[in-house]
Amino acid sequence: MGKTFFRLRSLTALIAGVGAMAGQAQAAEGQPSPWQISLQTPVTEVAHAMHDFHNLLLWIIGLIVAFVAALLLIVILRYNEKANPTPSRFSHNSLLEVAWTVVPVLILVVIAVPSFKLLRQQLILPPSDITVKVTAHQWYWTYDYPEDQGGGFGFDSNYIPADQLQAGQPRLLAVDNELVLPVNKTVRVQVTAADVIHAFAMPSFGLKIDAIPGRLNETWFKAEKEGIYYGQCSLICGQNHAFMPIAIRIVSEERYAEWLAEAKTKFAANDNNGRPTMVASRLASR
Known part of the structure; x- marks a missing residue:
């Protein structure tokens, strides 16, 4: 019990310390900071758009990784030799094949729209002062x-x-x-x-x-x-x-x-x- 409490307290202190350092790093503007875990604070329209696009990609990538990991876990647990000694013999599923073609295309469209908008912001120069x-x-x-x-x-x-x-x-x-x-x-x-x-x-x-x-x-x-x-x-x-x-x-x-x-x-x-x-x-x- 004592060892468990000590480990929990150490883990809490570590998380708090990392959070404090991250907050300090994110608070700095205009330059990199020690232990920085995020991008530098944006101060232009283009930089804000880049950060939004970066965060969107992180969510998309995170969901894809979680989905693929869940599928792998299901396959490992349900379709191993011990749990499923007599495997199925089918080789096609029209609905599944359509889904794994259409869904990636939709994901690419979701990525492409803000990507092209950001490129336009960067490459088309407005009238300058x-x-x-x-x-x-x-x-x-x-x-x-x-x-x-x-x-x-x-x-x-x-x-x-x-x-x-x-x-x-x-x-x-x-x-x-x-x-x-x-x-x-x-x-x-x-x-x-x-x-x-x-x-x-x-x-x-x-x-x-x-x-x-x-x-x-x-x-x-x-x-x-x-x-x-x-x-x-x-x-x-x-x-x-x-x-x-x-x-x-x-x-x-x-x-x-x-x-x-x-x-x-x-x-x-x-x-x-x-x-x-x-x-x-x-x-x-x-």
Whole structure:
């Protein structure tokens, strides 16, 4: 009795601990968390649709697994040699054959409808308020703001080494120059690469698109919440692939206007057509 009580108490404590860690992980926004068991919190329309589609597939897969497991259990218990020494000899059942053809087709239709809707949301770009060009390099990002939208400057974004991190900055995700954009604005993102194939990925935005040399790919997002959100290059692009994070800071329209004015002065003062000169020295130190 004592051992049973101890085991139950230990199991309860374990479940409570896992639940607490899961709650903590799910509460974090914009970056992965230790012991995370769910997707990052969505902050765009596309990301919400992706999460809904993911959850629908989990229910469908779970029901299929449970149904197949129940059938296997029935076969094992009812039709083994001991319980059923004289097996049936029939080889066809028209109703059953129609059912196992029609039911999977219906399941695929249920999956296809939200799948095509999600693809349409991702691939058909709505009219944009802001356009940003993203260029991938080995191993950093360059962001360009067009002049006709109040920009006319660009800058490089490099990861911050672990020994230079400040309080609250996540390791291998924090950068020296964040991509700053306003909340509740449709942002068109044009993505290319200068050397090899990379991928621009931001989980909280439901965004992932290849950066290919000589090609300009486009995607979009409309962030509904202020904050800082982290992503990474999600293609193995070389030895420093793990040191190529993305940081997007979403701010109010007023703060964005202030940042634009500050950024014009800050990045116009740098050499190399508005690019910070720290890139070459940082790459040489790796």
